[in-house]
Amino acid sequence: MRNIPHNREKEELYMKKRLLSLALALACCLGLAVPVSAAGTTKVVENVEQGLKISMDGFLREETHRYNNIIYIDEDTGELSGSTSMYKIYVVADNSTVTVEALPGRKYADPSFLEALKDWLKQVGGGISSNEPGYEEYKAFSDNMESYAYESPYWEDWYAEYKGFVYDFGGIPRPLEKATTLTATPSQGKDFIVLYEGYGVCWMCESDYNRLVPATLQTSSWAAVEVERAWDADIMPFSPYLVDCTRGMTREEFAAVTVRLYSAMMGNPGYWPDADEEHPFTDVDWETTNFEREIGMAYNLGFVKGTNTAGTQFSPQATLTRQEAAVMLGRVFTKLGGTIPAVSNTSFADDGSVAGWAKSEVAFMSGKDIVEGVGDNKFAPTKTLSIQEAVIMANRMLETLK
Numbered sequence: 001m002r003n004i005p006h007n008r009e010k011e012e013l014y015m016k017k018r019l020l021s022l023a024l025a026l027a028c029c030l031g032l033a034v035p036v037s038a039a040g041t042t043k044v045v046e047n048v049e050q051g052l053k054i055s056m057d058g059f060l061r062e063e064t065h066r067y068n069n070i071i072y073i074d075e076d077t078g079e080l081s082g083s084t085s086m087y088k089i090y091v092v093a094d095n096s097t098v099t100v101e102a103l104p105g106r107k108y109a110d111p112s113f114l115e116a117l118k119d120w121l122k123q124v125g126g127g128i129s130s131n132e133p134g135y136e137e138y139k140a141f142s143d144n145m146e147s148y149a150y151e152s153p154y155w156e157d158w159y160a161e162y163k164g165f166v167y168d169f170g171g172i173p174r175p176l177e178k179a180t181t182l183t184a185t186p187s188q189g190k191d192f193i194v195l196y197e198g199y200g201v202c203w204m205c206e207s208d209y210n211r212l213v214p215a216t217l218q219t220s221s222w223a224a225v226e227v228e229r230a231w232d233a234d235i236m237p238f239s240p241y242l243v244d245c246t247r248g249m250t251r252e253e254f255a256a257v258t259v260r261l262y263s264a265m266m267g268n269p270g271y272w273p274d275a276d277e278e279h280p281f282t283d284v285d286w287e288t289t290n291f292e293r294e295i296g297m298a299y300n301l302g303f304v305k306g307t308n309t310a311g312t313q314f315s316p317q318a319t320l321t322r323q324e325a326a327v328m329l330g331r332v333f334t335k336l337g338g339t340i341p342a343v344s345n346t347s348f349a350d351d352g353s354v355a356g357w358a359k360s361e362v363a364f365m366s367g368k369d370i371v372e373g374v375g376d377n378k379f380a381p382t383k384t385l386s387i388q389e390a391v392i393m394a395n396r397m398l399e400t401l402k
Contacts, residue, residue, distance in 0.1 A: 051106030058096030330361030
C-alpha cells in the first residue's frame, strides 16, 4: 500500500502546477489533557513515549482547534486546496525559551554514535539498509528505543525554489545527544509561519499564533456532522474546510473518493491501493486534471468507465449524477467481495427515469439507507449530486458495509 497525502499528494510533477500561497506549518501534537496555566508561568509536558521532558518558559495558554495546514492556490482555477486537521498548540510568549531534556531513566546518545550516523540522519523518511554505513549503530538504537530520549521530526524544508515550501515527511526517530534549549522567536516572513516542533509537542509564540487561520467547515448546516466524519475517515480528496461542499461533485473528484473509500474499507485508510495508474482516457492528463492518478486507479479497479462508446473519454469535470454515484459505490462494494442482487425495477416512483445499468445499485444502496430519495418517493437519478451529498453517501457505505 502507498500513503495518500490528502491532496498534498501531488509529487514533484504535480507540485509544478501549484503556487504556494500560505504555509501554516504545524505538526502532530501530543494531545495531553493539560489545564490552562496563568500567563507567564512555566509549563512542563512529559512525552513518555519518546522519553522527553519539554519545559516552556513564558507559557500563556493551550489551544485546540482545526487549522488550515499547508494551503495552496491552484494556478489554473484560483481555488484553495490543502489539508485541515485538529491541533493542540501550547502558546508561549514571544522570545520565551523551550527546553527539551531526557526524562529520568532515559539516556542520551553517545556523540560517537551520532557521528557514525551524521550523513544518514540528514535524510528524511524510511529505513536504512544493512549495507549502509551506520546500520549497526542505528539498529542498536532502534532495538532499544525505550532506553533513549529521542525526537521524531515531522517537518523538513524542501524545494527552496517553491517559495519556502514545507512538507511533512514523517522523519526518522533521532536520539537526543543532550538537553537542548530553543528560543520561540516570532517569524519574520509574511508567507508562512515558523514551526517550533519535533519533540512530540507543538508550541508557538503568541505573535505567530495570532496569525493562524482557523478552519471553517464549508457545508450546509444539516450536512456538517456527517461531512466532518467523512473527512476524518480519510475518504475525501480535499478539505471540506477549504472547498465549497454545496457545489456539484465532479466525476474526477468522486473517482478519488472511491479509491480512498476502497482503501478505508480494506482497513488501510490513508494509503493508496496497489493498483495500476494507467488509463485509456484522452481527456485526462496531469495538466488539466487534478486527480489523474486516482482516475487511473479507479479505472483499473473497475470503479469507473468511460462516458463514450469507445471508452476513451472520461469527462472528468462533468458533475456527478445520483445514479452514477450509486453505481460507483456498488462497484467498490462488489470489488470487496459483496454481492448486489440484480433487479429490473426500483421502488421509486420515478423508476422509469433510472437507467437500466443503474437500477440494481440504486435499489441496493437505497435499501441500505446509503443513498436516499429526494422526497415524494422519487430518486431523481440524473440530478447533480453535491460534494456534501456524495461524501455522506460514501461514508455511510463505509460505516454500514465495512
